[in-house]
Amino acid sequence: MNGELTAQATNAAIDKGVRQFQGVLSGDDLSHAHKLLSLMLPPHGATVVDAGCGIGETARLMADLRPDLRFVLVNADRHQLDLAPRKFKRLLADYCAMPLPDASADVVMFCYALCDDERAELALQEARRVLKPGGVLFMHEPVNVGGGNVALWSAMCSHLRTPAEIGALAGDAGFALDWSGALCGADQFEVLTGREAADQIWRGVASAVFRLVRRCEVTDAFSRHERVALQFSGGRDSTATLYLLRNFWPRMTVYHVDAGDQFPETRAVVARARAEVEAAGGRFEVIRTDVEASRHEFGLPSDLVPADHTPLGRAVAGDALPIVGRYECCARNIMLPMHERMRADGNTLLVRGQRDSDFATPPLRSGQESGGFEVLYPIQAWTGEQVEAYLRGQGLPIADFYPEGVLRASDCMTCTAWWDDGRAQYLRRxxxxxxxxxxxxxxxxxxxxxxxxxxxxxxxEA
Incomplete structure (x- = not known):
């Protein structure tokens, strides 16, 4: 349908009081949107892309019901998009080539948008690209449940797919079916065509809902484990990893260690993340240790440890200042307390924001085991620039010290090790x-x- 015909059809529908161009699943328009949400199950704070959004009425009603959701409207028709609510991000684009970053959406929904589009395979592949790991593909589409319908094919120039055909297309595009069902006839179109014509045209047609999940390394790993732990420092990499897995929050426990010498900037990031994870039904555990007591008992951390200042050296050389290696101090106050707590809680999958391009390349790869855990590094192949772009593109929290030149999120403000992280100048200011x-x-x-x-x-020099 060309732009002029689409505009005429859109205006005619609006004149008759039809603003959601789809079969209604329950009662009035608001009840219909509520029904869709109950089947979609978007996580708290999710970004939802409405692909082929019409005039954005479904998104508007959903946002009224769930103010925590962020909607992005995509439509290739300018007239319809101009009628959509301006409070949403609106993209004049083909849903087969959406101007959105990879892994930027929690849900992509098609509501009477794909229908008979011959490019459905491309559209679903594009949906997979923009979805995060475990992201939801939600389709509310008319389906052929009664064989050939000459009246429909003639009136709509449309050959609707069967539920099995839609499921096969989605499977080929990399999705796993979570739930589907043919729920009702397309009764809304009685308003547009009259009862008799609607009965004839829509004979053998039903509104079907499909909820599918983007398959990937992450979904496969989660399927193998009942208890999943994510290590969260509040730094950029762990923040990107946490929010990339938003769809999995109800299935994981996030662990964070506060050693008592934390940047307030880090605490602010942690507080926001904790509130959002818990609002979405996830668990967020803060483990508290006392790094000051550890420094007093075992020594100040350093990147270099003089021999006379080790425990054995002090026993031989006298009462020298105790100094320990930086990894020893971190292990005692951060790593081991977290590891012990995660094991005590019965976790068997460990998720970390480790990257190959970081200052220390991880010795393990995703899927390997260490210390009783299978490890999963969702952003292992990302660069630092990709992490930064992802955080800013998603509007996610970034500690204030990063823009000031601090390279890493130190767990302790006054740590005397990690000399290359650029922390001293920030502390001074x-x-x-x-x-x-x-x-x-x-x-x-x-x-x-x-x-x-x-x-x-x-x-x-001797």
Missing amino acids: FHPKQHQVFIARATQVRDAIDRQRAWLTKEM
Whole structure:
């Protein structure tokens, strides 16, 4: 149907009070939207792409019922899109080539949009591209349940697919069927054509709903495990990983360690994430440790540890300042408490925001096992630039210290290790008290290193 005919048909429908161009599943328009939502089951805060949105009435009603949802309307017809609510993001585009980033949507819905489109396979492949792992493909479409219907084919130039044909197309595009059902006849069209004509045209046609899930490495991993843990630091990589898996929040527990010396900027990110995860039915556990007590007992962390300042060295050389390696301190206060808690809770799948392009390449690959866990790294192949673009494109929280040049989200503000993360300058500008503590302790560590470094230099110059 060309643009002029579409505009005429759209205006005629609106004049007759029809604003959702689809079969109505329940009562009035609002009840119909409520029914669709009850079958769609979008997660809290989900981004929903309405592909072939008509005038956006279904999205408008859904947003009234679920204000937490964010809708993106896609329509190749300018007239219809101009009539859609301006409060939504509106894209004049073909749903086979949507100008949306990869893995940016939680739900893609087609409501009487695909129908007989010969490009349905391309449309479903495009839906898969923009969906996050485990994202939902939701289709409310007219289907052929009664064989050939000459009146329909003649009136609509349409050859509707059977439910089995739609299911096969979706399966070929990489989706797994979660639920489907043929729910009612297309009774709304009685308003447009009259009862007698509607009965003839829509004979053998039903409104069917399909809820499908985007299959991928993540869905396969989740299918193998009952208890899933996600490690969350509040940094960019773990934040991207967490929100990429929004559809899985009800099935996972998010674990975060607060060692007592945390940036308030990190706490703000964690607080928002926790609120959203719990609102979506997920669990968020905060494990608290005492890094100050650990430093007092075991020593200040450092990237270099002079021999005389190790436990054995101090026993031999006297009462020197205790210093420990950075990984030892992190393990004692962050890694081991989290690992022990996750194991105690019975988790068998561990999700982390680890990347190959990070400063330390992970020794494991997704699907391998370590310490009693299968590991899953959903963003393992991402670059830092992709992570940044994803966070900003999704409007996700980013700690304020990143734009100021801090390279990594340190778990502890006054940590005297991790010398390459750019933290000191940020502390000086925004947290002067903590900067003073850091400088005083870092000076002690540097002096200890310099003493033994001087011996090495003297030996090499002899």
